[in-house]
Amino acid sequence: MKQKTIQSIILEFEPKSENILPALKKTNAIFGFVGEKEAKIIAEYFDVSESKIFETTSFYDEIKTEKQPEILIQICNSANCTVNNSFSIISEVENLLKIKAGSSASSKFKLEEISCLGRCADGPVMVVNGKIYERVTKSSVHGILGEYI
Amino acid sequence: MDIKINNKIYEAKENETVLDVCRREGIRIPTLCAFEDLLRGAVCRLCLVEIGGRLTTSCTAKVCEGLEVITESEDINKARRINLELLWADHAGKCATCKKNLMCELQKLALEYKIENFHFIPRKGEITGQEELDLIRDNWSRVVVENENPCISRNSELCIECRRCINICPEKKFGFNHRGSAVVVGTPYEKVLDCSFCGKCIEVCPTGALTDKNDYVKIIDDLDNLEKFSVAVLDIDIKEKIKKQLTDITPEKNLKKLLTELGFEKIVEVEKENLEDEIIRKIKIEYAKHEKINPDNIVIFFISSKIYKKKNLGKYLDYVLSEREVARLVRNKEKIGKGKIHPIK
Amino acid sequence: MTDNLKVLTKYWGKINPLRIEDYICVGGYMALEKFIFKMNPEEAILEIKKSGLRGRGGAGFPTGDKLEMVARNSPCGVNFDYKIIPTSRDTPQGKKYFICNLEESEPGTYKDRLIVDNNPHLLLEGIIISALSIEAKKAYIYINGNYEKQKEILEIAISQAKEKKYWGENILGSNYNLEIEIYSGAGAYICGEETALINSIESNRGEPKIRPPFPTEAGLFGCPTAVSNTETISNIPWIISNGGERFARIGSKNSPGTKLFILSGAVAKPGIYEAPTGINVRKLIDQYAGGIKKGKEFWFAQIGGACGKLLLEKELKAKMEFCVGTGRDLSVQMGSGSILVVDKSVNIHDLLISWTDFFRRESCGKCVPCREGTFRLWEIAKRFRDGKISDRDKTAVEDILWTLDNTTFCPLGKFAGTAFRDAITKNILTF
Numbered sequence: 001m002k003q004k005t006i007q008s009i010i011l012e013f014e015p016k017s018e019n020i021l022p023a024l025k026k027t028n029a030i031f032g033f034v035g036e037k038e039a040k041i042i043a044e045y046f047d048v049s050e051s052k053i054f055e056t057t058s059f060y061d062e063i064k065t066e067k068q069p070e071i072l073i074q075i076c077n078s079a080n081c082t083v084n085n086s087f088s089i090i091s092e093v094e095n096l097l098k099i100k101a102g103s104s105a106s107s108k109f110k111l112e113e114i115s116c117l118g119r120c121a122d123g124p125v126m127v128v129n130g131k132i133y134e135r136v137t138k139s140s141v142h143g144i145l146g147e148y149i
Numbered sequence: 150m151d152i153k154i155n156n157k158i159y160e161a162k163e164n165e166t167v168l169d170v171c172r173r174e175g176i177r178i179p180t181l182c183a184f185e186d187l188l189r190g191a192v193c194r195l196c197l198v199e200i201g202g203r204l205t206t207s208c209t210a211k212v213c214e215g216l217e218v219i220t221e222s223e224d225i226n227k228a229r230r231i232n233l234e235l236l237w238a239d240h241a242g243k244c245a246t247c248k249k250n251l252m253c254e255l256q257k258l259a260l261e262y263k264i265e266n267f268h269f270i271p272r273k274g275e276i277t278g279q280e281e282l283d284l285i286r287d288n289w290s291r292v293v294v295e296n297e298n299p300c301i302s303r304n305s306e307l308c309i310e311c312r313r314c315i316n317i318c319p320e321k322k323f324g325f326n327h328r329g330s331a332v333v334v335g336t337p338y339e340k341v342l343d344c345s346f347c348g349k350c351i352e353v354c355p356t357g358a359l360t361d362k363n364d365y366v367k368i369i370d371d372l373d374n375l376e377k378f379s380v381a382v383l384d385i386d387i388k389e390k391i392k393k394q395l396t397d398i399t400p401e402k403n404l405k406k407l408l409t410e411l412g413f414e415k416i417v418e419v420e421k422e423n424l425e426d427e428i429i430r431k432i433k434i435e436y437a438k439h440e441k442i443n444p445d446n447i448v449i450f451f452i453s454s455k456i457y458k459k460k461n462l463g464k465y466l467d468y469v470l471s472e473r474e475v476a477r478l479v480r481n482k483e484k485i486g487k488g489k490i491h492p493i494k
Numbered sequence: 495m496t497d498n499l500k501v502l503t504k505y506w507g508k509i510n511p512l513r514i515e516d517y518i519c520v521g522g523y524m525a526l527e528k529f530i531f532k533m534n535p536e537e538a539i540l541e542i543k544k545s546g547l548r549g550r551g552g553a554g555f556p557t558g559d560k561l562e563m564v565a566r567n568s569p570c571g572v573n574f575d576y577k578i579i580p581t582s583r584d585t586p587q588g589k590k591y592f593i594c595n596l597e598e599s600e601p602g603t604y605k606d607r608l609i610v611d612n613n614p615h616l617l618l619e620g621i622i623i624s625a626l627s628i629e630a631k632k633a634y635i636y637i638n639g640n641y642e643k644q645k646e647i648l649e650i651a652i653s654q655a656k657e658k659k660y661w662g663e664n665i666l667g668s669n670y671n672l673e674i675e676i677y678s679g680a681g682a683y684i685c686g687e688e689t690a691l692i693n694s695i696e697s698n699r700g701e702p703k704i705r706p707p708f709p710t711e712a713g714l715f716g717c718p719t720a721v722s723n724t725e726t727i728s729n730i731p732w733i734i735s736n737g738g739e740r741f742a743r744i745g746s747k748n749s750p751g752t753k754l755f756i757l758s759g760a761v762a763k764p765g766i767y768e769a770p771t772g773i774n775v776r777k778l779i780d781q782y783a784g785g786i787k788k789g790k791e792f793w794f795a796q797i798g799g800a801c802g803k804l805l806l807e808k809e810l811k812a813k814m815e816f817c818v819g820t821g822r823d824l825s826v827q828m829g830s831g832s833i834l835v836v837d838k839s840v841n842i843h844d845l846l847i848s849w850t851d852f853f854r855r856e857s858c859g860k861c862v863p864c865r866e867g868t869f870r871l872w873e874i875a876k877r878f879r880d881g882k883i884s885d886r887d888k889t890a891v892e893d894i895l896w897t898l899d900n901t902t903f904c905p906l907g908k909f910a911g912t913a914f915r916d917a918i919t920k921n922i923l924t925f
Binding site for chain 1: 326
Binding site for chain 2: 682699704853854855856857858859860861862863865866867868869870872873886889890893894896897900901902903
């Protein structure tokens with residue numbers, strides 16, 4: 001399939017201000033992030049400033065402003081998952097991959113602590129490259145990460 | 150309509166805010182985000198007053214008949230102190246070397262409210278090396294310093310996220326970026342600022358986050374250098390602006406005298422709009438010839454709010470100094486007393 | 495009234511959520527028909543007012559009052575004193591909006607997701623009635639960006655309902671018209687706050703707006719707007735069908751109805767239970783969730799999500815209500831209805847970091863006390879964990895909690911310190 005261009009993505013949206021966020025989400029879904037070049041084209045299309053596009057983009061978790069590492073691991077550390085030991089899973093991943101949560105030092109992995117995804121009955125919850133894993137344990141972490149490494 | 154402020158009756162007009170009335174009547178209310186007519190975001194939470202026993206931001210509270218407002222109380226003071234202290238803790242606190250020293254709104258308020266301590270951050274000795282590193286990393290992860298554009302120095306370390314620059318910029322170059330404690334006011338994708346450099350953002354910035362860009366060491370060297378002939382070309386409206394910057398230090402002083410003390414050998418005034426380029430050229434060519442001065446030794450300072458002229462320094466023009474920069478030079482001179490100015494390097 | 499009355503979950507697991515016929519079979523869309531053919535908007539709002547229904551998102555604002563405010567407010571074009579920044583160049587004049595808040599990112603809360611999973615048409619019927627009652631021409635469903643599956647379910651439900659002419663032009667042959675659109679959020683807790691949500695649909699940063707003007711006067715695109723929580727709206731069909739007075743007799747007097755309670759943590763049967771309001775916490779834990787999990791010892795319970803209060807064992811008789819302090823009996827602000835049971839094996843320092851990290855991350859960053867205060871609390875929580883707490887930290891915590899409580903821009907900031915404060919005052923955490 002031919003790679004979609006940013007131009008073809010935005011043309012799906014009417015140039016009304018309420019369509020900016022959906023257009024950003026779509027761009028993010030296709031490119032993995034909304035880069036400077038895309039932001040500029042989106043700003044021109046919707047006739048708003050680039051700063052407004054970046055303000056909005058950088059506000060929301062789901063839209064990224066820079067290229068993401070190959071493997072993005074997100075672990076919920078909200079109260080319910082914490083009660084189910086999500087902190088031990090965070091340190092397990094930190095030890096396993098020799099990275100620190102929140103650090104962008106590694107270009108291959110990134111570990112993020114995230115807020116509740118509403119799957120509290122099945123916590124702790126871990127997300128790897130968008131795929132959600134529930135009831136994660138210290139031992140199951142190894143198997144899950146094994147799928148990606 | 151009549152409203153009561155601190156048990157005294159004041160006249161207020163429809164649509165005014167409590168802050169508007171207080172400012173008109175000279176009732177002191179500190180603000181860091183509300184600036185003149187700029188959009189009021191109510192984000193600094195310092196202009197709090199008590200209305201009906203509750204803390205409310207005076208910048209957004211509209212007046213109404215019979216309104217009763219208290220502007221000083223234990224709670225109001227406490228709120229202002231804590232919020233200021235929170236800002237202060239996030240601020241760099243390197244006032245002595247800051248370009249905005251003594252002209253910084255945050256610094257003035259910190260003095261007024263006696264914020265001396267960093268209650269919110271641990272002191273040396275209380276933390277281990279690693280933790281200190283982590284702390285510094287946390288604090289620095291959101292700092293953006295940019296000095297690559299020709300006119301404006303930006304340092305988000307000094308920024309208090311008041312949004313004035315965002316609201317005033319006619320070209321909408323700044324944004325309130327990211328979220329929560331990671332918020333940074335700046336350009337999209339942390340790009341080098343590229344605009345028409347009207348300088349309005351510097352005018353409104355309460356701290357040293359946005360300042361005039363210049364090489365002060367070189368400026369002072371040039372002013373002090375006896376071989377150089379320093380000429381100040383004063384823009385048409387600049388005198389009043391400089392005086393306004395200096396009211397708290399030298400209310401009476403004669404501007405020409407001040408400039409001479411700074412080391413300017415000649416002062417030329419621009420008498421008509423936009424004649425500066427021609428005047429500057431004439432000084433460098435005709436005046437130099439006439440006075441038999443080597444044009445290379447003539448240093449021309451255009452003293453003006455048109456900071457965008459910094460983009461085209463070169464052939465004739467050597468420096469552009471804004472009213473703020475002149476005031477800073479004067480202040481530093483006053484501080485050091487007589488003799489040559491030695492900047493803190 | 496018995497405890498078994500189910501307003502919301504009656505057909506969960508009994509009907510196929512993907513088939514509108516199943517819903518119609520059990521009396522679905524009868525309330526809408528009643529509204530269209532036998533009532534006028536004022537009467538519908540009166541019923542909702544009589545029901546005493548309060549917003550289930552957490553704040554507990556009376557739903558009928560909110561709808562009435564929007565209904566009475568003339569659409570756009572009214573002269574407001576406040577400086578409203580035009581957010582759209584083509585602000586539609588003469589419009590009102592109804593928004594269903596399905597952002598649901600309160601930690602420990604997933605009731606709205608299950609409403610959509612199990613009975614999407616109940617919600618949809620509620621949305622249509624509510625929107626028509628305020629004469630809105632357009633209703634938005636603002637859905638949490640992570641709820642992809644639920645978005646699909648709703649899309650199916652919406653298209654089925656359109657075919658049956660339950661929405662669109664000339665609904666069921668009447669003069670009513672309504673457009674429905676799903677708007678998907680992009681991940682930000684604060685967007686559950688109504689003005690932030692409105693900002694988000696306008697494609698701005700999801701920051702709360704200055705009030706006044708309230709959304710009921712000048713909301714989405716500057717037009718009068720009612721924003722209601724998904725669970726709240728799902729009560730509307732029952733109220734229209736059975737009458738407000740009957741609803742008002744269910745549960746607690748000051749906040750009537752049934753409520754979805756989400757029990758999690760150290761309980762034997764974690765999950766969602768529908769029970770009348772005013773029920774006490776102990777009963778929910780013991781009778782609904784099967785008591786404390788075997789081998790665990792109760793420590794405290796957190797009520798209503800990240801900004802919820804903590805209750806000790808002796809306080810579990812507190813009733814779950816929206817208006818606290820009005821009755822003789824002890825009650826607790828139920829918020830979103832979540833109950834997190836924390837047992838003694840949990841590391842309180844981890845939990846403290848969890849709470850503070852949440853607000854540090856989810857604060858919009860707009861006002862000083864919330865942006866800076868939550869960040870400092872998080873730092874202090876980390877020092878707590880490392881045993882490095884100093885005397886100054888104690889004063890700092892007191893100061894920050896005070897300023898959060900008294901000076902923040904929006905309610906999120908106000909409640910950001912609730913759990914921390916309770917942990918200290920109730921000696922769960924010792925300095």
